[in-house]
Amino acid sequence: LTTVAVLTIAVSLILVGLFGFIMINADRVLDAVAKDLRITIYLAEDVTPDEVDSLQRLIANRDEVDSVTFLTAEDDRARNVALLSSELLEGLDEEAIPGQPAIEVQLVPRQRTKDDFATLNAWLEELTHVESVQEAYFGADKIRILFAVIDLVRFTGVLICAIVLAAAIFFTFSTIKLAVYARQEEIEVLRLVGATDRFIRAPFYIEGAGAGFLGSTAALIIVALIHSHLESFVQERQFLNIDLDLMPAGMVIWLLCGGICLGLLGSALSVGRYLKQ
Numbered sequence: 001l002t003t004v005a006v007l008t009i010a011v012s013l014i015l016v017g018l019f020g021f022i023m024i025n026a027d028r029v030l031d032a033v034a035k036d037l038r039i040t041i042y043l044a045e046d047v048t049p050d051e052v053d054s055l056q057r058l059i060a061n062r063d064e065v066d067s068v069t070f071l072t073a074e075d076d077r078a079r080n081v082a083l084l085s086s087e088l089l090e091g092l093d094e095e096a097i098p099g100q101p102a103i104e105v106q107l108v109p110r111q112r113t114k115d116d117f118a119t120l121n122a123w124l125e126e127l128t129h130v131e132s133v134q135e136a137y138f139g140a141d142k143i144r145i146l147f148a149v150i151d152l153v154r155f156t157g158v159l160i161c162a163i164v165l166a167a168a169i170f171f172t173f174s175t176i177k178l179a180v181y182a183r184q185e186e187i188e189v190l191r192l193v194g195a196t197d198r199f200i201r202a203p204f205y206i207e208g209a210g211a212g213f214l215g216s217t218a219a220l221i222i223v224a225l226i227h228s229h230l231e232s233f234v235q236e237r238q239f240l241n242i243d244l245d246l247m248p249a250g251m252v253i254w255l256l257c258g259g260i261c262l263g264l265l266g267s268a269l270s271v272g273r274y275l276k277q
Contacts, residue, residue, distance in 0.1 A: 212264065
């Protein structure tokens with residue numbers, strides 16, 4: 001039963017640590033994506049220079065706009081050509097690649113919330129009603145989906161972590177409770193000779209803290225193995241230059257302290273309940 005308690009504490013700490021890692025890195029990715037945003041506003045083929053200047057001034061007056069650049073149809077075509085691979089361009093007439101006048105809008109780099117994206121979408125909806133504007137391309141919908149998915153994962157993660165932490169406390173509670181009942185006679189003798197409740201509780205607290213320490217140590221070893229394999233998979237197999245930090249200093253301290261606290265809490269509940277009887 002003690003082994004089960006140790007393993008339960010280890011699994012609970014691993015799950016909490018992994019969900020924390022996912023949340024931290026997901027928020028970092030969202031911040032990086034949300035900070036560097038561009039909007040492409042495609043114009044009609046027969047747009048006049050005066051209409052372009054008027055639109056640029058209108059867009060540049062927005063607080064969230066950092067810079068505005070006008071692209072001719074040739075500039076847009078050259079940009080589209082640069083996005084295609086050499087295999088696709090082989091034997092293809094570049095004049096066949098579409099291109100039309102456009103205004104490239106660079107937004108001010110900063111962190112953004114879901115409300116910011118709703119405001120930007122409302123503004124772009126207004127722009128599409130301008131006569132010389134054909135379409136406003138902005139990938140905000142994908143980012144809003146990411147926000148929704150991360151919110152769902154966060155809610156699910158908190159729920160699962162609460163359940164596994166409660167299970168860890170329960171198993172520690174059961175382990176110490178059986179240990180208490182196995183030593184009933186010793187406890188009664190200690191009470192008869194004048195031992196205080198604090199003196200009686202101390203060995204069980206040590207046992208609970210020991211189970212928590214073993215569980216947190218096992219969690220640290222497993223998380224370290226996961227970190228090394230995950231980093232190798234991302235960088236060597238997927239060729240992604242992403243620096244994953246699954247075990248920051250705060251995570252190591254949290255795992256160690258969290259395991260000991262879980263063990264102590266289970267011990268305190270079980271011993272305290274027995275001594276009150």
